[in-house]
């Protein structure tokens with residue numbers, strides 16, 4: 168930060184030190200934007216019609232998004248109060264962390280994981296405890312369990328994990344929940360659950376009845392293609408969700424977003440067919456990359472993880488030069504599964520890239 172960027176009023180130093188939000192890089196009109204895990208399909212006509220018919224912009228929305236909560240409650244066999252809706256599941260994460268953790272408290276999660284977690288914890292005044300991912304890029308839940316202390320207030324489990332695409336298995340998750348204190352909030356972030364095809368993966372919803380300290384987060388942004396309208400939901404115990412409701416900025420979920428979400432639930436079959444197209448595209452891309460010699464985790468979200476390590480910046484530049492806008496992290500590159508043509512382009516260039524990786528690089532298969 169240059170001196171001229173110093174705030175002129177006294178802000179919390181940990182807030183001033185936070186990195187500004189980095190949005191997935193904008194794509195030139197000829198490039199493919201594969202940097203934010205968005206859905207490449209245009210909204211369905213029925214969803215657009217629902218949005219266009221919601222015109223009472225002069226009125227505040229229904230504060231509790233009751234109509235949408237009723238639909239979700241029916242779908243997941245919960246009571247209406249066991250459903251909470253927010254302006255994206257990021258908002259719900261913020262609310263739950265604020266409700267449970269403050270200064271002196273710890274929030275535990277695997278790392279590398281969703282980039283919003285660290286700043287949401289800092290904003291709450293709490294401290295992040297990060298447990299490194301396993302060598303296979305999945306969560307190390309047994310190690311996370313050993314890091315729970317008197318000060319831990321929230322544990323976040325992300326399955327499939329953004330950005331590595333790995334899942335937590337149902338067995339791993341249940342073994343973890345069995346040793347977590349019953350008064351410690353566990354958030355299972357399932358932003359990509361609709362893309363999961365591995366039958367061993369955890370699904371939080373049936374576990375809600377067994378674990379009174381579990382909250383499951385889902386979103387309309389990814390599989391349902393409503394990232395621009397901001398709507399996500401939490402399923403969990405009423406008292407915990409009441410805590411989140413108490414920390415929420417009121418009236419953030421607009422009537423338009425609610426109408427689009429309901430229209431999307433009406434079109435679930437059609438939308439899940441699109442999801443299927445994307446998962447088939449994803450699996451074909453993963454098989455092709457593996458055949459090229461890449462050593463990458465089996466993807467279970469709508470994105471692929473290249474653990475390129477120190478070569479990350481160079482490779483991201485190569486991809487960008489051919490019109491593929493991807494998301495580099497210090498440990499590797501996350502690439503969303505987008506238009507078919509973008510995958511063809513990706514496979515063509517990745518075949519050259521893997522041959523150029525140093526021998527012994529962990530993103531390269533042995534032999």
Ligand SMILES: *Cc1c(COP(=O)(O)O)cnc(C)c1O
Pocket residue numbers: 204254255256257258281325328329356358385386387388389394397398399
């Ligand atoms: C995209 C994403 C979310 C939430 O996105 P919203 O648009 O705020 O619903 C939450 N968690 C993870 C891991 C994500 O990748």
